[in-house]
Amino acid sequence: MTKSPFVTLIFRGGRFHEAAMPVEALPELAAYQELVLAVAKKLFQDANPERRRLPKGFEAGFRLVLERVDPGSAVPIVSRLSDEPALRTLFPAAVVPDWFDKARDVVEGGIGAAAKDKPLPTELSREILARFNAFGRTLGGDESIVVAQPGKREGAVYDRLVRRKLVLQAQATYEDDVNLLGEVRAADKDAEGFVLRTADGRKLDVRIPPLFFPLALRSLGEAALVRVRGTGLYDQDGGLVKVTMATDVSLAEEGDEQTRPGCPTPVAAQVESLKALAPGWFDESSPAYDAASLHWLARLLTGVLDGFQLPRPYIYPTPEGLARAEWSGTSWEIVTSFDLGARSADVMAARNGSQEMHEITVPLGEPGGESKLGRFLTEHLATH
Amino acid sequence: MTTLVPLSDDEELLFRQVHPSFVRDGRPSSQAFRPTAKDAGKLSVSRGSLTTPDRAFKLHTEGLGLRSAGTWAVSVGECREEGLNVLPDPLTSPPEKIADPAHALVDFAPYPKNQAEARGARLARKAVDRGKMHPPLSPDGPSE
Numbered sequence: 120m121t122k123s124p125f126v127t128l129i130f131r132g133g134r135f136h137e138a139a140m141p142v143e144a145l146p147e148l149a150a151y152q153e154l155v156l157a158v159a160k161k162l163f164q165d166a167n168p169e170r171r172r173l174p175k176g177f178e179a180g181f182r183l184v185l186e187r188v189d190p191g192s193a194v195p196i197v198s199r200l201s202d203e204p205a206l207r208t209l210f211p212a213a214v215v216p217d218w219f220d221k222a223r224d225v226v227e228g229g230i231g232a233a234a235k236d237k238p239l240p241t242e243l244s245r246e247i248l249a250r251f252n253a254f255g256r257t258l259g260g261d262e263s264i265v266v267a268q269p270g271k272r273e274g275a276v277y278d279r280l281v282r283r284k285l286v287l288q289a290q291a292t293y294e295d296d297v298n299l300l301g302e303v304r305a306a307d308k309d310a311e312g313f314v315l316r317t318a319d320g321r322k323l324d325v326r327i328p329p330l331f332f333p334l335a336l337r338s339l340g341e342a343a344l345v346r347v348r349g350t351g352l353y354d355q356d357g358g359l360v361k362v363t364m365a366t367d368v369s370l371a372e373e374g375d376e377q378t379r380p381g382c383p384t385p386v387a388a389q390v391e392s393l394k395a396l397a398p399g400w401f402d403e404s405s406p407a408y409d410a411a412s413l414h415w416l417a418r419l420l421t422g423v424l425d426g427f428q429l430p431r432p433y434i435y436p437t438p439e440g441l442a443r444a445e446w447s448g449t450s451w452e453i454v455t456s457f458d459l460g461a462r463s464a465d466v467m468a469a470r471n472g473s474q475e476m477h478e479i480t481v482p483l484g485e486p487g488g489e490s491k492l493g494r495f496l497t498e499h500l501a502t503h
Numbered sequence: 504m505t506t507l508v509p510l511s512d513d514e515e516l517l518f519r520q521v522h523p524s525f526v527r528d529g530r531p532s533s534q535a536f537r538p539t540a541k542d543a544g545k546l547s548v549s550r551g552s553l554t555t556p557d558r559a560f561k562l563h564t565e566g567l568g569l570r571s572a573g574t575w576a577v578s579v580g581e582c583r584e585e586g587l588n589v590l591p592d593p594l595t596s597p598p599e600k601i602a603d604p605a606h607a608l609v610d611f612a613p614y615p616k617n618q619a620e621a622r623g624a625r626l627a628r629k630a631v632d633r634g635k636m637h638p639p640l641s642p643d644g645p646s647e
Contacts, residue, residue: 469621
């Protein structure tokens with residue numbers, strides 16, 4: 120049995136700063152293996168349409184192992200076990216890529232294309248794109264996985280936004296983790312669930328295993344806040360549609376009332392208030408706002424906030440007709456000025472108690488713009 | 504020509520009126536704490552040593568007919584920490600519509616737009632932390 124490097128997966132951001140692999144992120148490796156296996160099967164079937172079955176031992180022939188975690192963010196070394204002689208290890212250049220090597224390359228290519236809003240490899244069918252639901256599920260808003268060739272450190276960057284783009288190519292909704300705080304407003308034992316009202320006024324259907332029903336009834340009777348963790352169904356705009364299955368329902372902790380502090384008013388309502396401004400609202404030159412542009416802004420902001428788990432900004436008009444989103448972080452004051460006509464944003468972060476200032480300009484009509492904005496905001500809204 | 508001497512009492516408060524559209528859930532936008540493009544780099548404020556938050560509010564709204572959600576404040580010291588001089592600029596009538604002996608200007612002119620934005624953002628934070636000066640908050644929470 121030999122081992123040969125198969126892929127480099129570099130986990131960056133958030134929990135991976137300490138160059139350690141948190142246990143809760145280990146399922147990502149299994150999800151990656153399943154994804155590559157699914158692509159390899161598809162590649163084989165496309166190349167052999169006359170065959171109804173895969174070769175014997177096809178699936179068992181693809182086994183990935185985690186050898187160690189190298190430093191530099193968290194870099195799990197993922198190798199492939201093989202019964203072949205040590206050809207792959209000793210003479211890697213002499214080895215003809217097999218279905219799994221090709222599948223790995225297709226996955227990397229697909230991630231890279233999605234990140235840049237380019238056409239995806241045709242091998243990524245709808246069924247396979249839906250499998251990206253399971254890969255990257257544990258990533259936080261400020262975390263990403265670099266998917267690279269073995270021995271390389273540069274490759275396609277996979278984060279929550281890219282994952283969403285890939286899954287939504289196959290279907291109108293996608294699944295992701297939820298962590299909600301709210302009050303149970305109605306419970307239905309026959310439907311195996313309840314209705315949760317969150318802090319921002321949303322009412323969501325939550326499906327639960329029977330064991331959580333007594334707590335749901337208690338919350339309903341006592342108006343007690345509960346925390347719901349599980350899997351949610353999101354629409355194309357990143358809006359949570361419902362909780363498809365709660366894996367934990369528990370009483371909220373003291374001080375839990377705002378899990379994502381920020382403006383209490385939802386983005387949609389704030390943007391709607393800009394629509395109501397008439398020409399001359401500030402001075403004779405202040406324009407009114409275009410409804411289509413505001414709709415774009417609301418979708419953009421909702422997507423970035425949900426994708427990177429960011430607090431809600433305070434949104435204001437400007438006399439020049441821009442839209443302005445402001446955050447007060449622990450250390451930084453952040454102002455993002457959106458040019459709704461040019462679809463771009465100037466972002467400025469001013470550190471409190473010093474003259475330090477960071478700024479970027481983000482063309483939001485170009486691929487990667489939202490991610491660039493999200494990463495800048497995440498970096499400056501962190502609590503350090 | 505008289506040379507204006509910048510204010511030096513760091514404890515003196517400077518009152519700023521904030522347009523209602525620049526207040527969201529009780530929080531004023533930081534654009535209210537830096538000059539607009541038409542202000543020639545100078546931000547109008549009212550000196551706390553010469554007026555009060557409610558008189559400044561009334562002069563702005565009833566006297567000048569302008570809209571305000573209320574009065575917020577920064578101090579001379581907070582402006583000086585940002586490298587901003589505060590220059591007394593009492594207004595007489597005529598030529599102004601209403602006399603305002605408490606009028607002053609925070610001088611952002613030495614700084615380019617982005618640095619003025621950064622200074623305004625930090626001043627806004629100070630004003631928010633200090634709290635709205637007028638009208639006073641109702642027991643039920645922010646009035647805007």
